[in-house]
Amino acid sequence: MLQKISKLKGAHTLSKKDQKIVNGGRLKPLLCGGTGHEPISWSQDRCFGYGIVWYNGQCYACH
Structure with a gap:
């Protein structure tokens, strides 16, 4: 399946990074x-x- 996807126009494989x-x-x-x-x-x-942290209009609970 990956081989079929990689043949699509504009598709490329991402590096691990x-x-x-x-x-x-x-x-x-x-x-x-x-x-x-x-x-x-x-x-x-x-x-x-x-x-508890407020960031960018949203409240987050840390774990």
Whole structure:
């Protein structure tokens, strides 16, 4: 199947380095010291405390 895809016009194989960078076409923000995070639906005034970060209009819980 990969051979069929690679024959499509404009298709090319990504290097291992490029594969690590790509994440659904977007880069994940580096929050929580790189330990990982999940978005939670808290308002900005409620989004505070240990392990909670407000970033770009969204509240995240660190893990």
